[in-house]
Amino acid sequence: MLQWVSGIAATIPLAGLLFITVILVVWAIPAIVYSGFTVLTNDRFFIGNFYSTNFSSVNGVIAPFHASYGALTFIIGTLSSSLIALVLAVPISVGGVLMLSEWIPRQLEGPLSTFLELLAGIPSVVFGFWGLTVFGPFLGVHVFPALSHLGVVLPFFKGSWAYNGQGLLTASLVLTLMIIPIIASTTRQLVKRVPVLASEGALALGMTKYEVVRVVTIPYVRTGIIASALLGWGRALGETIAVLLIIGMANNPPANIYGTTSTLASTIAADLDSALSDGTGMALRAMAMLGLLLLIMSLITNLTGRLVVRRISSDALPVGRGV
Amino acid sequence: MESRAPRLRHVRGIVFWILCGIALLLIITPALAIVISVLVKAAPALKWSLLTNTTQNVQAPGLQNAILGTLVLSLGVVVVAGPIGILGGIYLAEFAPKRLGGTLRFFSEVLAGVPSIVIGLVAYTALVVALHWGFSVLSAIIALSLLTLPYIVKTTEVSFAQVPRSLREAAIALGLSRITTIRKVLLPPALPGIISGMVIALAISTGETAPLLYTASFSNTNPTAGLFHNPIGYLTYVTYYYVQLPGAQNQALASAAAGVTILLVLLLIFGGRAITARQRKMVARLDV
Amino acid sequence: MNVRRHASIGFAVVTGALLASACGSTSTVTAPPTSAAASASSTPTAAAVQTGNPAAAQTLSEAGSSLLYPYLQKLAPGVNAAFPNITLTPAAGGSGTGQSEALSGTIDLGGSDAYLSAAQVTANPGALNIPIAVSAQAINYNLTGITNLKLSGSVIAQIYEGSITTWNNSAIVALNPGVTLPSTPIIPIRRSDSSGDTFIFTSFLSATNPTWSSGPSFGTTVSWPTVTSELTASGNPAMVDTLHSTPGGIAYVGVSVEGAALVDGLGEVDLENASGSYVQPDTTTITAAVTAGATNVPASLAAPLIYETGAQAYPIVNFEYLIINPSKITSSDTALAVRTFIEWAISSTGGATTDNLNAVGFVPLPTTVIPLVNTAVAQIAG
Numbered sequence: 006m007l008q009w010v011s012g013i014a015a016t017i018p019l020a021g022l023l024f025i026t027v028i029l030v031v032w033a034i035p036a037i038v039y040s041g042f043t044v045l046t047n048d049r050f051f052i053g054n055f056y057s058t059n060f061s062s063v064n065g066v067i068a069p070f071h072a073s074y075g076a077l078t079f080i081i082g083t084l085s086s087s088l089i090a091l092v093l094a095v096p097i098s099v100g101g102v103l104m105l106s107e108w109i110p111r112q113l114e115g116p117l118s119t120f121l122e123l124l125a126g127i128p129s130v131v132f133g134f135w136g137l138t139v140f141g142p143f144l145g146v147h148v149f150p151a152l153s154h155l156g157v158v159l160p161f162f163k164g165s166w167a168y169n170g171q172g173l174l175t176a177s178l179v180l181t182l183m184i185i186p187i188i189a190s191t192t193r194q195l196v197k198r199v200p201v202l203a204s205e206g207a208l209a210l211g212m213t214k215y216e217v218v219r220v221v222t223i224p225y226v227r228t229g230i231i232a233s234a235l236l237g238w239g240r241a242l243g244e245t246i247a248v249l250l251i252i253g254m255a256n257n258p259p260a261n262i263y264g265t266t267s268t269l270a271s272t273i274a275a276d277l278d279s280a281l282s283d284g285t286g287m288a289l290r291a292m293a294m295l296g297l298l299l300l301i302m303s304l305i306t307n308l309t310g311r312l313v314v315r316r317i318s319s320d321a322l323p324v325g326r327g328v
Numbered sequence: 329m330e331s332r333a334p335r336l337r338h339v340r341g342i343v344f345w346i347l348c349g350i351a352l353l354l355i356i357t358p359a360l361a362i363v364i365s366v367l368v369k370a371a372p373a374l375k376w377s378l379l380t381n382t383t384q385n386v387q388a389p390g391l392q393n394a395i396l397g398t399l400v401l402s403l404g405v406v407v408v409a410g411p412i413g414i415l416g417g418i419y420l421a422e423f424a425p426k427r428l429g430g431t432l433r434f435f436s437e438v439l440a441g442v443p444s445i446v447i448g449l450v451a452y453t454a455l456v457v458a459l460h461w462g463f464s465v466l467s468a469i470i471a472l473s474l475l476t477l478p479y480i481v482k483t484t485e486v487s488f489a490q491v492p493r494s495l496r497e498a499a500i501a502l503g504l505s506r507i508t509t510i511r512k513v514l515l516p517p518a519l520p521g522i523i524s525g526m527v528i529a530l531a532i533s534t535g536e537t538a539p540l541l542y543t544a545s546f547s548n549t550n551p552t553a554g555l556f557h558n559p560i561g562y563l564t565y566v567t568y569y570y571v572q573l574p575g576a577q578n579q580a581l582a583s584a585a586a587g588v589t590i591l592l593v594l595l596l597i598f599g600g601r602a603i604t605a606r607q608r609k610m611v612a613r614l615d616v
Numbered sequence: 617m618n619v620r621r622h623a624s625i626g627f628a629v630v631t632g633a634l635l636a637s638a639c640g641s642t643s644t645v646t647a648p649p650t651s652a653a654a655s656a657s658s659t660p661t662a663a664a665v666q667t668g669n670p671a672a673a674q675t676l677s678e679a680g681s682s683l684l685y686p687y688l689q690k691l692a693p694g695v696n697a698a699f700p701n702i703t704l705t706p707a708a709g710g711s712g713t714g715q716s717e718a719l720s721g722t723i724d725l726g727g728s729d730a731y732l733s734a735a736q737v738t739a740n741p742g743a744l745n746i747p748i749a750v751s752a753q754a755i756n757y758n759l760t761g762i763t764n765l766k767l768s769g770s771v772i773a774q775i776y777e778g779s780i781t782t783w784n785n786s787a788i789v790a791l792n793p794g795v796t797l798p799s800t801p802i803i804p805i806r807r808s809d810s811s812g813d814t815f816i817f818t819s820f821l822s823a824t825n826p827t828w829s830s831g832p833s834f835g836t837t838v839s840w841p842t843v844t845s846e847l848t849a850s851g852n853p854a855m856v857d858t859l860h861s862t863p864g865g866i867a868y869v870g871v872s873v874e875g876a877a878l879v880d881g882l883g884e885v886d887l888e889n890a891s892g893s894y895v896q897p898d899t900t901t902i903t904a905a906v907t908a909g910a911t912n913v914p915a916s917l918a919a920p921l922i923y924e925t926g927a928q929a930y931p932i933v934n935f936e937y938l939i940i941n942p943s944k945i946t947s948s949d950t951a952l953a954v955r956t957f958i959e960w961a962i963s964s965t966g967g968a969t970t971d972n973l974n975a976v977g978f979v980p981l982p983t984t985v986i987p988l989v990n991t992a993v994a995q996i997a998g
Contacts, residue, residue, distance in 0.1 A: 007507050008423045014415035015424065018436035018481060021474045025442060025450045032453055054835040055733040056815070069735070071839050100351030108345065117356065124359040126597045127590060128535025130564045134571050134586045135362045138369070138579070167847070168861050182358050189355065215341035236441075243443025245538040246568060253848075254808055260844060270445045270538070277452070277542055278709070279810030279837060281716030284735025289453065296449045300442060307441030311434075384705065462722050545722070548705055549675070559677075559722075572850060574857030 029300060032293035039066040039287065040074045044294065047075025048258060050272070052280060052288040060285070068287040076269065076295055081258050083268040083302070086173060086248065087241035090180035095234050097181070098188035103222070106196050107214055118193070125186035133250035136179045141170025141251060144178070149263055166263035171253035174262045179247055184237035191233035195226040228313060235310030239303045245270040269299040363590060370587025373580040378588075383566060384548040389581050391588060393550045397561035398534055398592075400551045401544070404469035405533045409477050410526055416477075417484025417522075422510060433485075440478035447474050448539030456543060463545035466555040471539040476529035483525025487518035517610060520603045527600030535593050537564040563589045665994050667956035669699040674953035679707040680714015680727030681812045682852040683751055683870030684936045687976045688727065691967045695957055698966065702953045708851055712810020712836045714939060719743055721944025724954060728937045729812025729870070730836050731918035742943050744992050745917045747935035747985065748961045749968065749978040750906045752897040753816055754874050754932075755885040756856070758865045759783065759798065766791045768888040769824025769923070769931065775866060776804050776821065777828065778843040783864065791888075798864075801845060805858050805867040808848035810836045813855075816922065816934045817868040823923040823931075856882075868932075871897050871977035889931045890923045901930035902979045909933070910982035917988055936978070942996045951996050958993050962986065 037044065041064070053061065053069025061068045109117060149166050156163030166172055199222050207217045253265025254275055267275075273295050280288035381390025416436075420429050451471035455461050491514050499509040545559035546569070552558060566585035570578045678688060688706035696703055711728035718726025719740045731745040755772065757765060771787050774780040780787060784797040807814045818834035832838040840846070847865070849858040852873040859867040860880055869877055874897075878884060886894035895901045908924040921933040938958065945951050961967035968980045981989065 007510065008419070011415040011419035011423060014412045015417075015419040015432050015481070017412050017416060018439045018477050019432060021477065022435055022439045022442070024454070025447065025474075028450045028454050029446070049839075051839045052837055054833055054838055055735060056730075056835040057833060058734060060735075097351045097354050100348040101355040104345065104348035104352040108349075117352075120356045120359045122597065122601070123363060123594070124355065126531065126535075126593050127359075127362055128537075128564060128593055130535070130537045130567045131362065131366060131586045131590055134567050134582060135365060137571055139361075139365050182362075185355055213337055213341040215344045216337065218344075239441050243445065245443065245445040246564075250568070250571065255848065257842060270443055273445050273449055274538055274541060275808075277449070278713040278716060281720065282712040282733075282736070282810055282836060284733060284739040286739075289457075292449065293453065296446045300446050303441055303443050303446075304438065308438060311437050311441075456722075457720070462720075546707075548707065557722075572854060574853050574860075 026300070029293050029297045032290055033297045034290075035066050036074055036287060036290035036294040039063050039068055039072075040294075044074060044076050044298075045080065046077060047073060048077035048081070049073045049075050050078060050256060050291075052276070052283060052291065055282055055284060066287070067285055069283060069285055072287060072291075074291040074294065076298055078256060078258050079267050079269040079272050079295065080298070082173070082252070082266040083242055083270070083299070085259075086177045086180055086252070086268060087238055087244075089174075089177035090184055090241045091234060091238050093178070093181040094184045094188055094237060095230065098185050099192055099230060101185075102189050102192045102196060103218055106193070107218070121186055121189050121193075124182060125190070129183070129244060129246045130250075132179050132183060133247035136175060136247060136251040137169065137171070140179065141175045142168075143170070144175055145170035149174075161262045164261035164263065166261075167253060167265060170263075171251055172263045172265050173252065173259045176248050176252040179251055180241045180244060183244060183247065184241050187237040187240060188230065188233045191229050191236075192226055195229040196222060199225050232310050232313035235306050235313065239306040239310060242303045242306065243270055243299065244268075245274050249274055269295050269302075273299070366583065366586045366590055369579075369583035373584035374587065378584055382549060383561065383581070389577070391563065391566060391581075391585055393548060393561040394563045394566045394585060395588065397544070397547070397551050398563045400465065400560060401468055401472060401540075401562060402530050402533055404465065405472045405476060405529060406526060408469055409473035409480055409529060412473070413477050413480025413525070413529070414484050414522055416481045418488060418510060420481065421485045421488035422506070422514075436478045436481050439474070440482075443538075444475055444536055445538040447471050448542055451539065452542040462557040463543065463559040464554075464556045465544065465551070465558050465560050468540050468544035468560065471543045472533040472536065475536065475539060476532050479532065480522075480525050480529050483528065484518070484522050487521025487525070488514055490521065491517050520606055520610065524600040524603040527596050527603065531593050531596040531600065534596065535564065535589065537568050540565065563592070665955055665959055665990050666952065667959050668952060669956070670701045670949040670952050672949055673701045673703065674949055675703045675705055676725055676950075676953055676957060677705050677707075677723040678714075678725040678727055678938070679709045679717055679723050680939070681711045681729050681936065682708040683729050683753070683813055683872055684727040684749075686872040687749060687751075687936070687972070687978060690972045690975060691961055694967055694972070695960055698960060699953075699956055702957060704957060710807075710809035710851065711812030711815065714812075715836075718939040719941050719944075721941060724940070724945070724950060725957075726939035728939050729934050730815035731916075731935075731937055732939060733835075737916075740941055740943075742995070743939065743941045744995065745935075745937045745939060746958060746989060746992050747917055747937050747981060748958060748989075749936045749973065750902060750921070750933060750981060751936050751976070751978045752871045752902045752905075752930055752933045753813060753820075754869055754871055754897050755887060756859055756867050756869050756874065756877050757883045757885060758859050758863050759800075759883060760863075760881075762795065762797070763883060764886055765795070765883055766886045766888070766894045769820050772866075773821040773825035773828040775802055776806070776843065776846075777831075777841045781845075800864040803845045803847060803862050803865040804843055805847045805849060805855060805862065805865050806840060807850070807855065807868075809850045812836060812934075813852065813868060813870055814838065816920075816932055819920055819922045820932045856880075874977065887931050889927075889929050890925045891927045891929070893927050895928065895930050897930045897932075897977065899974070899979055901928050902933050902977075904928035905930050905933040906979065906982055910984050913985055913988060915988060915991070917985075917992060935981075940996060945996060948997065954996050955993050958989070962989060 051073050053072030055069050057070035059070045061070050061072050145166055152162055203221045204217055207221050248268050249271040254267050255265035259266040273292055277292055280292050377388045378390045379392055381388055382393040383389050420433055448471055451467050455467040461467050495513055499513045540562055546565050547559040547561045551560050563585050567582045570582035685706055685708045692704040711730050714726035714728045717723045782799050782801055784799045789797055815836045818838050822829040822834045847858055849855045852870045855867045855869050856877045859865045859882060884896055886896055888894055904926045905924045906921055908926045908929055909921040913919040923931045962981055
């Protein structure tokens with residue numbers, strides 16, 4: 006009896022996953038039919054003018070006048086913010102963990118690693134709150150002016166920024182902080198498992214601590230780092246509220262690295278209630294289409310990450326959400 | 329190992345470890361900065377009226393409705409996701425044949441990777457709109473449960489797997505049935521782990537905003553009974569909404585909500601980890 | 617249906633009588649209709665609309681227009697004092713949200729500066745636009761030392777199109793002889809949410825600039841021309857806030873929120889109206905506009921009051937609507953509460969007092985519109 010009941014319970018996650026996928030696909034189909042490949046190539050996303058007496062009809066689907074459901078802006082925003090975050094988070098996480106394990110005395114290690122858990126526990130909206138009220142203005146006043154000198158070499162660093170720091174770079178930096186715990190916690194567990202024989206043997210052979218890390222530790226933990234980096238990337242792709250508050254929510258790709266733009270997740274959250282005003286119902290379908298794109302992107306990164314993690318098999322789920 | 333000038337090797341080492349030290353600082357400083365700045369901003373707004381007034385109060389808005397709403401939603405997650413997750417974890421740990429178990433486990437982990445806004449969007453289109461539930465407590469609880477279910481399943485499964493072999497063998501030796509074994513022999517030592525899994529689920533659902541935006545919507549009054557057509561307030565929305573409004577009073581309310589949220593989440597997380605630590609000690613003692 | 621009507625009428629009479637005797641407050645009590653089948657549309661007076669304090673406590677949920685929101689905040693305590701069983705819980709969120717949530721029944725009343733679109737009316741037959749007040753929109757700017765800047769709708773449209781980029785552009789200079797304008801870039805600020813303020817602003821731009829009319833046109837969401845320096849804000853208060861932090865900025869702000877902007881030292885534009893005079897929004901100019909437009913209000917109450925003729929008329933004036941979908945109101949108590957609230961709100965002894973209106977810069981509904989409102993309200997039945 007228990008077997009049956011618990012068996013049914015065990016299939017609920019799978020059922021939930023199927024439910025999510027089916028609902029998204031079914032709702033998104035009209036928007037996909039309407040837009041075709043322009044979903045991926047057009048950077049103009051406009052739910053249409055509801056007050057016009059004309060309608061726009063493409064491939065048999067009727068949408069409000071001038072409606073265009075190109076998601077390129079959001080795809081660019083999602084990928085660029087998450088990739089910048091990833092590129093920054095991996096070295097910081099790995100470097101910090103190595104420092105913690107190699108140089109910090111045992112007694113301090115516990116309390117210091119609490120900071121990792123602290124970072125992991127901060128809810129997304131609090132990151133957004135801090136980014137909007139403290140970090141963004143700080144960057145806008147003290148850091149961006151210095152960075153803009155790089156604009157001589159890298160044109161993307163030239164230009165102006167919003168007075169409160171809202172934009173791609175600030176959002177990417179906050180995303181970095183959010184995914185550091187994911188990569189750092191996995192790296193830490195793996196570093197602890199490096200065979201003592203190998204690392205101390207290398208020391209005995211006269212290698213410096215740095216060389217031990219380079220030759221013994223990194224190769225051992227490399228696969229785990231890659232796996233957790235993929236999981237962290239998945240988290241960054243789906244991050245909604247913090248990005249919404251910080252990235253400036255503009256409907257176009259950023260003019261420079263400080264520029265405002267939007268991501269898939271933040272657009273869905275911000276525009277879902279406007280979408281409901283659409284008498285044709287197409288705006289809601291467009292939102293489902295954005296959700297489907299986001300789902301596909303995060304599933305790919307997540308699946309790849311977890312398949313790699315299985316080979317290493319740690320017994321705790323890598324921190325994946327606002328925890 | 330190529331022979332290099334010892335000096336160069338030494339220098340390389342120093343440079344590397346300085347960079348690592350900077351990296352560690354880059355982890356510690358923001359963590360501290362965020363918690364401290366949020367609490368500092370929240371401090372002036374932390375008055376008694378926060379607990380007695382609702383957000384509707386124009387002169388002295390408080391968080392009563394938001395706190396109560398978060399508690400109600402958390403209770404809902406415990407009631408809905410708890411039993412399903414625990415039973416699911418027991419199945420995977422005790423009953424599942426290898427391949428089926430592997431598949432179910434895999435899809436559960438895939439569910440954990442679905443962005444929370446996508447879950448919220450689906451709950452909105454399917455429950456709020458298509459089933460005509462309107463913004464409702466039940467649709468919010470279902471969204472949060474989908475979100476947290478994989479964690480409860482996983483921690484339950486792991487807790488059962490960590491029960492020492494000797495206990496299982498003793499149960500078999502005594503001729504106990506499967507169900508009795510699970511109930512009387514395996515569950516007690518696994519319980520702390522299961523509870524810490526539930527606590528993590530609660531921490532996640534307390535800190536989430538995106539899936540609740542379009543399922544719970546928001547209510548400026550205290551929660552009322554009713555699963556359908558019943559918007560409910562929650563703490564994270566207060567921060568999200570009021571931080572975007574100009575004016576000192578609005579910013580103060582946003583800070584206060586952020587402070588309370590952070591305190592709640594951290595309390596839950598560290599409480600959960602304390603329980604896990606206790607469990608490890610208990611289990612170690614049981615292992616004969 | 618007749619029996620129910622008689623029952624609820626009788627009930628309202630009793631309750632109303634009790635109420636009137638208890639606290640002497642303004643409660644519109646219905647006199648029983650003289651003919652049993654009095655249909656509301658043939659006798660458009662307040663007496664035909666059944667109102668009164670509901671039997672059980674009713675909470676009327678409202679959300680939407682951030683321009684209407686301050687006014688509803690003022691009305692909420694008043695209606696609760698007059699009808700203790702009616703509690704109004706207003707919220708902001710933008711007119712688009714107000715419309716969609718009211719149409720879907722998620723909330724009882726949707727606040728919107730824009731009437732429903734034709735597509736929305738087709739999709740939701742029976743949905744009502746019910747105006748409760750008349751408001752206006754100001755154009756504010758952030759330029760130190762410059763007061764009384766004159767602009768026309770056509771020039772503003774060109775600013776938001778990106779063809780006029782600096783304050784000392786010849787078109788602006790021509791409108792303001794004798795004023796030294798700086799060469800600072802103009803930073804247009806617009807709403808990012810689905811907004812009734814955007815609707816009336818773009819209606820004004822469409823009425824004054826043919827390129828805008830054939831291009832973005834008007835709506836709660838429009839395809840804004842790309843202007844690289846343009847900033848967005850969500851909600852009226854955020855428009856003020858963003859403008860405050862943006863020297864050289866220009867923004868469209870509802871009058872109910874504008875007070876904060878003016879106190880802060882931001883400027884208010886003298887806008888050119890259809891008769892060629894330059895006016896700012898105040899009781900006189902807004903009333904002049906709505907009086908001119910009141911003759912053209914259809915039964916659906918979907919009437920723009922943009923760019924009305926008249927030497928004194930302010931060009932950006934609008935009705936403040938409550939969007940209601942009667943088919944989603946399932947309880948007769950809720951319907952009663954809705955009708956009561958609206959009739960109370962538009963009555964000069966109820967909600968539309970000079971104090972309440974002046975506090976937010978609104979003016980009352982013209983008397984010729986009231987019968988149309990009563991007709992619409994009478995269609996709200998549980």
